[in-house]
Amino acid sequence: MASNEEILAGLAEIVNSETGLDEADVQLDKSFTEDLDIDSISMMTIVVEAEEKFDVKIPDEEVKNLKTVGDAVNFIAGAQA
Amino acid sequence: MRIGRYVKPAPLNFLIKFLNRTVESLMMARKVVITGLGATTPIGGDVPTLWENALKGVSGAATLEDSWVEEFDLPVTFAARATVQPTEVLTRPETKRMDPSTQFAVVASREAWADSGLSKDDIDQNKLAVAFATGIGGVWTLLNAWDTLREKGPRRVLPMTVPMLMPNGPAAAVSLDLGAAAGAHTPVSACASGTEAMHVGLELIRSGKADVVMVGGAEAAIHPMPMAAFSSMHALSRRNDDPAKASRPYDIDRDGFVMGEGAGALVLEAEEHALARGARIYAELAGSSVTSDAHHITAPDPDGMGATRALKAAMFDGRIQPEDVVHVNAHATSTPVGDAPEYTALKNALGDHLDNVWVSATKSQMGHLLGASGAVESVLCALAVYHRTTPVTINLDNQDPAIPLKVVTGKPEALPAEGNIVALNNSFGFGGHNAVVAIRSV
Numbered sequence: 084m085a086s087n088e089e090i091l092a093g094l095a096e097i098v099n100s101e102t103g104l105d106e107a108d109v110q111l112d113k114s115f116t117e118d119l120d121i122d123s124i125s126m127m128t129i130v131v132e133a134e135e136k137f138d139v140k141i142p143d144e145e146v147k148n149l150k151t152v153g154d155a156v157n158f159i160a161g162a163q164a
Numbered sequence: 165m166r167i168g169r170y171v172k173p174a175p176l177n178f179l180i181k182f183l184n185r186t187v188e189s190l191m192m193a194r195k196v197v198i199t200g201l202g203a204t205t206p207i208g209g210d211v212p213t214l215w216e217n218a219l220k221g222v223s224g225a226a227t228l229e230d231s232w233v234e235e236f237d238l239p240v241t242f243a244a245r246a247t248v249q250p251t252e253v254l255t256r257p258e259t260k261r262m263d264p265s266t267q268f269a270v271v272a273s274r275e276a277w278a279d280s281g282l283s284k285d286d287i288d289q290n291k292l293a294v295a296f297a298t299g300i301g302g303v304w305t306l307l308n309a310w311d312t313l314r315e316k317g318p319r320r321v322l323p324m325t326v327p328m329l330m331p332n333g334p335a336a337a338v339s340l341d342l343g344a345a346a347g348a349h350t351p352v353s354a355c356a357s358g359t360e361a362m363h364v365g366l367e368l369i370r371s372g373k374a375d376v377v378m379v380g381g382a383e384a385a386i387h388p389m390p391m392a393a394f395s396s397m398h399a400l401s402r403r404n405d406d407p408a409k410a411s412r413p414y415d416i417d418r419d420g421f422v423m424g425e426g427a428g429a430l431v432l433e434a435e436e437h438a439l440a441r442g443a444r445i446y447a448e449l450a451g452s453s454v455t456s457d458a459h460h461i462t463a464p465d466p467d468g469m470g471a472t473r474a475l476k477a478a479m480f481d482g483r484i485q486p487e488d489v490v491h492v493n494a495h496a497t498s499t500p501v502g503d504a505p506e507y508t509a510l511k512n513a514l515g516d517h518l519d520n521v522w523v524s525a526t527k528s529q530m531g532h533l534l535g536a537s538g539a540v541e542s543v544l545c546a547l548a549v550y551h552r553t554t555p556v557t558i559n560l561d562n563q564d565p566a567i568p569l570k571v572v573t574g575k576p577e578a579l580p581a582e583g584n585i586v587a588l589n590n591s592f593g594f595g596g597h598n599a600v601v602a603i604r605s606v
Contacts, residue, residue, distance in 0.1 A: 100256055101257060134319070
């Protein structure tokens with residue numbers, strides 16, 4: 084099971100490969116849409132890749148609640164438990 | 165041409181004046197010139213390298229190193245890969261969101277745009293269009309997604325799959341990249357697609373719908389499925405032991421084409437637009453034509469009638485006499501059945517003057533780039549009339565006596581140093597598609 088730090092690092096890697104954003108800019112308090120300027124198709128790509136990477140399920144109805152990177156880290160950590 | 169010269173009833177005067185103006189404006193078509201070139205091919209990742217090698221005579225074909233060749237025990241084990249892969253020049257997010265065919269298109273069109281000297285500030289984006297062709301489209305994306313679906317289920321099929329696999333992907337990506345808002349067209353006519361894109365671009369400028377059009381073609385189909393499918397129809401050369409000698413148009417031992425990949429791109433511009441900004445003009449795109457054989461889904465009309473009509477119509481369109489033509493970049497894929505009807509068509513269109521015309525079969529060097537081939541070969545034609553010299557044909561050891569063309573072999577041939585000269589580029593595709601463009605020196 085991955086620690087929160089490892090989940091953040093893994094998400095940062097996925098976001099970087101999808102958008103080209105610097106991994107260091109992917110921080111817990113950053114909003115996916117407002118701070119990182121991620122559109123809905125990129126967001127779904129990130130969700131699908133995160134599911135594969137962390138072996139979790141992120142239901143579609145949950146995705147709209149993942150407003151910040153921290154929300155996603157917490158959800159993935161919870162889903163792993 | 166005047167309408168109603170003899171009978172002019174008063175109520176028809178306005179209509180007649182209107183018709184005459186329309187006829188006159190159609191006959192005074194805008195001249196279209198080529199001001200930028202781009203290419204990424206099996207014999208060079210940019211235009212200077214492509215041109216240097218095209219004059220030298222090199223082969224881009226080699227044995228494929230991919231594991232899938234052995235995995236599927238493919239009957240053909242070689243192809244002509246682009247010398248510079250897009251992953252080497254594009255960013256990771258770009259390559260992740262674009263099929264390889266679109267990646268090639270973006271690389272070539274960026275080179276052509278930079279070469280033209282145009283900046284986004286000196287063009288109205290509503291007068292900037294795109295006509296970017298492909299023969300097959302996003303086959304890598306389509307089949308990778310199918311594998312993912314079967315192995316991992318629907319949830320793992322990425323959301324970008326559809327925009328990546330659609331055949332208009334290259335045109336759409338190029339229009340986004342340039343901010344081209346006057347339409348992004350995707351001519352799809354198999355191996356005639358790239359040349360048909362030139363035809364579409366010419367029409368867009370002549371009609372006034374655009375002042376500048378980025379035209380081109382892109383293909384990335386060196387994938388085991390198309391390789392297997394083209395092998396099944398015996399279209400590919402099986403010279404596995406000597407890939408560099410496999411593409412040999414007009415040679416009696418030709419046994420099929422060599423699969424290539426890459427893209428070509430050209431900036432077409434209304435002449436007055438190019439002159440106003442002092443652009444470097446390579447050549448005029450003087451005429452074009454598209455016809456269809458209506459004969460057979462894959463075999464060319466053995467009498468070359470569809471190709472003949474395309475050649476004659478492109479020459480008529482450009483007000484070109486047979487004597488003006490000095491060079492042909494032939495379609496010449498190196499298949500046993502394909503190469504001969506093109507000779508018949510050229511003979512029909514150019515008559516005895518054909519004996520004076522230098523013909524280059526550049527697929528001997530770079531293989532067959534399918535929907536990109538017409539665009540790359542148009543780049544070579546523009547350079548041929550600009551530099552007044554021809555690319556060479558390799559591997560022509562024993563010319564087929566049924567095809568007595570004057571083929572450029574060994575070294576480039578000088579084209580007439582004075583006067584306007586014309587090069588023709590032929591492209592033909594499965595489905596009976598024939599596309600011809602005529603490129604004239606300025």
